[in-house]
Amino acid sequence: MYDVAAVRKDFPIFETGIAYLDSANTSQRPRQVTSAVLDYWERYNSNIHRAAYKIAEEATDRYEATREKVRAFINAASTKEIINTRGTTEAINLVAYAWGRANVRAGDLIVLTILDHHSNIVPWQILAEANGARIEYVDIDERGELRQDQFRELLEQQPRLVAFSQVSNALGTINPVDDMVKRAKAAGATVLVDGAQGAPHQGVDVRALGCDFYAFSGHKMLGPTGAGILYGRRELLEQMDPFMGGGDMIKTVRVEGTTYHDLPWKFEAGTQAIGEVIGLGAAVDYIGELGMENIREHETEITEYAYEALSDIEGLTVYGPPPSRRAGVISFALDGIHPHDLATIADRDQVCLRAGHHCAMPLMTRLGVPATARASFYVYTQKDEVDRLVGSIKEAQRIFK
Amino acid sequence: MYDVAAVRKDFPIFETGIAYLDSANTSQRPRQVTSAVLDYWERYNSNIHRAAYKIAEEATDRYEATREKVRAFINAASTKEIINTRGTTEAINLVAYAWGRANVRAGDLIVLTILDHHSNIVPWQILAEANGARIEYVDIDERGELRQDQFRELLEQQPRLVAFSQVSNALGTINPVDDMVKRAKAAGATVLVDGAQGAPHQGVDVRALGCDFYAFSGHKMLGPTGAGILYGRRELLEQMDPFMGGGDMIKTVRVEGTTYHDLPWKFEAGTQAIGEVIGLGAAVDYIGELGMENIREHETEITEYAYEALSDIEGLTVYGPPPSRRAGVISFALDGIHPHDLATIADRDQVCLRAGHHCAMPLMTRLGVPATARASFYVYTQKDEVDRLVGSIKEAQRIFK
Amino acid sequence: MSSKPLSADDQFYREYILDHYKNPRNYGRLERPDITHEEDNPLCGDVVGMDFSIKDGVIDDIRFHGRGCAISQASASLLTERLKGMPLDDAKKINKDDVLGELGIEISPARIKCALLSLKVLKVGAYGLAGDDEE
Amino acid sequence: MSSKPLSADDQFYREYILDHYKNPRNYGRLERPDITHEEDNPLCGDVVGMDFSIKDGVIDDIRFHGRGCAISQASASLLTERLKGMPLDDAKKINKDDVLGELGIEISPARIKCALLSLKVLKVGAYGLAGDDEE
Ligand SMILES: Cc1ncc(COP(=O)(O)O)c(C=O)c1O
Numbered sequence A, B: 001m002y003d004v005a006a007v008r009k010d011f012p013i014f015e016t017g018i019a020y021l022d023s024a025n026t027s028q029r030p031r032q033v034t035s036a037v038l039d040y041w042e043r044y045n046s047n048i049h050r051a052a053y054k055i056a057e058e059a060t061d062r063y064e065a066t067r068e069k070v071r072a073f074i075n076a077a078s079t080k081e082i083i084n085t086r087g088t089t090e091a092i093n094l095v096a097y098a099w100g101r102a103n104v105r106a107g108d109l110i111v112l113t114i115l116d117h118h119s120n121i122v123p124w125q126i127l128a129e130a131n132g133a134r135i136e137y138v139d140i141d142e143r144g145e146l147r148q149d150q151f152r153e154l155l156e157q158q159p160r161l162v163a164f165s166q167v168s169n170a171l172g173t174i175n176p177v178d179d180m181v182k183r184a185k186a187a188g189a190t191v192l193v194d195g196a197q198g199a200p201h202q203g204v205d206v207r208a209l210g211c212d213f214y215a216f217s218g219h220k221m222l223g224p225t226g227a228g229i230l231y232g233r234r235e236l237l238e239q240m241d242p243f244m245g246g247g248d249m250i251k252t253v254r255v256e257g258t259t260y261h262d263l264p265w266k267f268e269a270g271t272q273a274i275g276e277v278i279g280l281g282a283a284v285d286y287i288g289e290l291g292m293e294n295i296r297e298h299e300t301e302i303t304e305y306a307y308e309a310l311s312d313i314e315g316l317t318v319y320g321p322p323p324s325r326r327a328g329v330i331s332f333a334l335d336g337i338h339p340h341d342l343a344t345i346a347d348r349d350q351v352c353l354r355a356g357h358h359c360a361m362p363l364m365t366r367l368g369v370p371a372t373a374r375a376s377f378y379v380y381t382q383k384d385e386v387d388r389l390v391g392s393i394k395e396a397q398r399i400f401k
Numbered sequence C, D: 001m002s003s004k005p006l007s008a009d010d011q012f013y014r015e016y017i018l019d020h021y022k023n024p025r026n027y028g029r030l031e032r033p034d035i036t037h038e039e040d041n042p043l044c045g046d047v048v049g050m051d052f053s054i055k056d057g058v059i060d061d062i063r064f065h066g067r068g069c070a071i072s073q074a075s076a077s078l079l080t081e082r083l084k085g086m087p088l089d090d091a092k093k094i095n096k097d098d099v100l101g102e103l104g105i106e107i108s109p110a111r112i113k114c115a116l117l118s119l120k121v122l123k124v125g126a127y128g129l130a131g132d133d134e135e
């Protein structure tokens, strides 16, 4: 049995009394993660990869150990395919610059989706503008699910790149990524999957999935801010020029020219977020101990509970698919009450609720709403927090009656 | 009187008994910094700029408070000119992409110096290659100081960009940046100063200096890894297109196109290193309390002490300028003993010494050495640590006699 | 929850703010405005637009339209009440503190932009002032 | 410091390693090598090159040259001693553990590349094997 009370004990922040329902935004971090970083700071704080002494060797080992943990976590073939970035956004931009600028040509088609996060839209808009490519967006149906018929039509135009998210952060929609990747690859496209909401909640097997790139953020999966991952297929990464230049990503620097380091370091210029990467390793360990299956089960239980509780409230509209096809995210609206006003009232009860466009403005435009309220769940979420949310909603309805 | 013993009490790592002589590589972090990050994790851990509840407001406030602290620290005109990056390397790459790609044209001249760090060379090599510009490097004289005569000659060719470091990380040379910036500006160049070694040890007044861009790293000035700063003159930053695209750097995202956020957020795409930026703010406070003047005095005292002690050793060659014109960095060689072997022997005595090319291969080539040993100092360095280094050197000479 | 005594946050949604939200004054459009301007707060989707009719340097008539949270809409409604009949020169002097004072409640930093959106419409629309000075 | 008893790290610079460093065996160049190859470890500036003379599938003669730390140069010297007169097929079988074993000391991760540089020269030079498998 998944013991959420025991899990919560690992998160000192809950002693403040908050009900934290904004994990799709950023997760909380357990003591196991923060103490791993603290251990670095207090015992072997040093720079890596230029190690001439023991503490720097330990820092290097632990930094590289995260890479192996992440490799195993997503089942990549090699640690050469695991590149440290600040997060999903930098990971996607890395691909847009280092792969995109060289490989996307004028007139090429880029296929995105209307429910994607800005971080998986804007880098491609910038690329399309620079290289003269065009972008098409896969629409959603009335349940908030991607229109697969339209996706397949677009594939017939042989897009150069197809990029979409594993799970929508705004609606919680779980996209049929296995099928979509297979079809996109068969159509000859390079495929990037935005795993920001997928990696923490569903996990992934990049080899089974068969995508070319996979991006995710440590801070959404119990790790510190400042550390995230780009997975890239080795063959592609080998062909790519570096993104940023600087220390550590080179073999030799000469006035006449420079040779670059091997993978994965070719893409890690300058001093990396060493402590944060070490913390991410601890987060992967922590998730491994809980077990991704258990996490999923727990989230499903909470999501179903919340879905039902919210659906019971009069004047409340839930956006997106039924609970069986959604991750632990519920976006909703209240008749006559703006999401911001609801969030402000919830905040009085220490209920942390997100209100806004969730960095998915094209989706908001598509849904015809300026903003939604959103509750999202993770390993530590308990039913009591959902109950408190329901209380805040009723309170708001009382005030705005 | 500067009380180094009291300062050292703020750094738990010294309880391990190490003599840490590698601060030019990365500094240690005091409890004041680490507990600021811990406080974030345990009390108000949340994402910023989308705040709908109190802890997110506090995170946003403290994140933005760092910006104001940094602004004051370098005396920038506005917080709009302070952009968070992972460190110096990302800051310089940001300029190379977002300013360089649009402003440097075929045949344009870029002036760098032979003693610069790879992070202030490779991004420009990549840019020069992409845009067809050419690069000239200012040489050093026999004291390891930039040849100002040659610099002036190069300025006559009206370079588009001039980039150099405030202080050399490999030799400790303090460059005459005031004069160099003034001349480069007068010649019509855009000027970037790499302050990675300057900001922590000398400080800077960017308005007095008059440079267009100034880059530095938090982890070299008592802050956590993962947070650094790009200062840019507002006028230039306004004209520039964004670097990375994604969440938070936009005003509106539409299928038809996107409008970007105001400065400084235009250049901060995706979830930032929130905890790390908050830690950097605490580091700036800590430095402010010690006082930059006092830090400089303390470092000068240690550097002179070390310079003398090392110069007394037979068969030891110190590279670079006399102590009066160098920062707290001493690069040296021992006859018949490779720097790596020295570092390994020092490590046995828990003396953390750097051996290598210090990410300054063009300088090493120029000096005709494959590597040097390097000791570097900071706020917490005490003479006893220098004495232990001298002991290790003598031990190495005994073993290799 | 409903048995809770009147708290600071009930204050936040004081009766008259809710009243202005539900029954906005001067809501709608003018047929032939001398000035018309709209601003939005893209981060939360609030929109406020105002139509001004100016006679002899005085705001002779005014209407606002828009959508968004209670704070942004009530603030617009309150501001139009105040502006109606006011000489333009006086309207120019209205500042943040006036607007926040009129709302009479504590506004958290995250909601300041909602509260000041209508002021931005006034400033940018009526005077062409740069609208970003409240950041 | 000099009164310290023999420690693990004095072991690290054992007499015979220092001896190989100061008096390298088979140092220099061959006039007409059948194979010649050089590798460097750019991160620390170590360089090792080897010239091979092959007769009937046997390493008939060998010389190395280079510069760098004691570990890299002693390792090269030791390896040439072992290779001289060895059938190429046997040389092919030499692996990391052999080389590290021959050094007979504990090598920290940071110095592994120094210790194995000569093996890389052998592998890449004599067999054209990819040289990155020790990473
Ligand atoms: C002079 C100089 N420039 C740039 C850098 C790069 O800084 P970072 O690795 O923090 O990006 C360093 C530090 O290694 C440095 O000393």
Ligand SMILES: Cc1ncc(COP(=O)(O)O)c(C=O)c1O
Binding pocket: A024, A025, A086, A087, A088, A089, A090, A117, A119, A120, A165, A167, A168, A169, A194, A196, A197, A217, A219, A228, A359, B247, B269, B270, B271, B272
């Ligand atoms: C689906 C999705 N993609 C991308 C991102 C961007 O991640 P980050 O802000 O960590 O770079 C997020 C999170 O905000 C997300 O939910």
